[in-house]
Amino acid sequence: MLTAYDVMMAEIFDSAGIEILLVGDSAANTVIGYSSTLPITVDEMIVFIKAVSNGAKRAMVVADLPFGSYEQSPAQAVETAVRLMKEGGAHAVKMEGTAAFAEHVRAMVLAGVPVIGHIGFTPQAEHALGGYRIQGRGDAAETMKRDALAFQDAGAFCILMEMVPSPVAAQIDEALRVPTIGIGAGASTTGQVLVWQDMLGLGGHRTPKFVKKYADLRSVVTAAVGAYHQDVLTGQFPSEEYEFDK
Numbered sequence: 429m430l431t432a433y434d435v436m437m438a439e440i441f442d443s444a445g446i447e448i449l450l451v452g453d454s455a456a457n458t459v460i461g462y463s464s465t466l467p468i469t470v471d472e473m474i475v476f477i478k479a480v481s482n483g484a485k486r487a488m489v490v491a492d493l494p495f496g497s498y499e500q501s502p503a504q505a506v507e508t509a510v511r512l513m514k515e516g517g518a519h520a521v522k523m524e525g526t527a528a529f530a531e532h533v534r535a536m537v538l539a540g541v542p543v544i545g546h547i548g549f550t551p552q553a554e555h556a557l558g559g560y561r562i563q564g565r566g567d568a569a570e571t572m573k574r575d576a577l578a579f580q581d582a583g584a585f586c587i588l589m590e591m592v593p594s595p596v597a598a599q600i601d602e603a604l605r606v607p608t609i610g611i612g613a614g615a616s617t618t619g620q621v622l623v624w625q626d627m628l629g630l631g632g633h634r635t636p637k638f639v640k641k642y643a644d645l646r647s648v649v650t651a652a653v654g655a656y657h658q659d660v661l662t663g664q665f666p667s668e669e670y671e672f673d674k
């Protein structure tokens with residue numbers, strides 16, 4: 429799984445063989461430039477989901493339920509999930525939470541919405557959790573396993589674990605019958621997810637420890653844009669080959 433927020437990257441990731449494209453609420457950070465995921469709205473998410481749906485040929489498109497769009501009731505979760513699918517074209521949704529939100533999952537699943545349950549570090553709860561912190565250390569591991577099982581029992585087809593000690597993630601994966609996806613959760617999960625701008629080295633500043641950089645797009649883009657700028661200043665672009673009706 430890899431995040432995607434626009435049609436061109438969605439096309440590229442799809443043809444590169446990525447099975448699942450996640451339109452994450454991380455778009456708040458990576459596209460809009462908010463400092464957390466909290467401000468992004470359902471309407472903003474739908475623009476990105478549409479774009480990714482337009483680019484995905486065979487990949488499954490999963491969309492995040494943004495903060496404030498599902499917590500109040502199972503009915504609110506269904507209503508928002510239906511919008512992400514009907515207006516955005518998502519095939520499934522991902523919801524952050526704990527066992528206390530199992531009824532939300534159940535209601536969406538009953539409505540025909542495939543749901544991924546996101547547990548461990550749930551960025552929408554950063555202020556409640558006290559910051560970007562590893563979850564599930566010590567006694568919290570058992571609670572986290574109960575969250576995973578509650579989501580599975582409510583009908584979630586997959587559990588995503590973020591920033592969880594690897595042995596805990598392995599234990600939870602073992603306890604589940606549905607597949608798992610990890611980010612900062614070690615190698616025992618069924619699949620992995622990363623934010624594409626992180627793994628392709630587009631973001632300049634600090635990236636989380638769990639990110640492996642597979643490219644340095646920031647350098648590539650900076651060099652190319654610099655060359656264009658220089659060419660324009662020196663008159664080397666546009667040369668004759670780029671002119672009309674000479």
Ligand SMILES: Nc1nc(=O)c2c([nH]1)NC[C@@H]1CN(c3ccc(C(=O)N[C@@H](CCC(=O)O)C(=O)O)cc3)CN21
Pocket residue numbers: 453454457458465551560561562591622623625626631635636637638
């Ligand atoms: N660009 C981007 N990448 C992400 O992975 C990501 C987002 N945005 N936005 C939504 C959430 C927030 N996530 C994050 C963001 C930062 C850290 C981070 O800075 N972690 C530190 C501290 C971990 C610790 O020791 O407690 C790290 O070094 O990994 C972790 C998860 C994951 N998601």
Ligand SMILES: CC(C)C(=O)C(=O)O
Pocket residue numbers: 431450451452453454455492588590611621622623
């Ligand atoms: C980091 C992943 C799991 C996510 O939820 C997002 O991109 O919003």
Ligand SMILES: [Mg+2]
Pocket residue numbers: 452453454465492
């Ligand atoms: Mg998210």
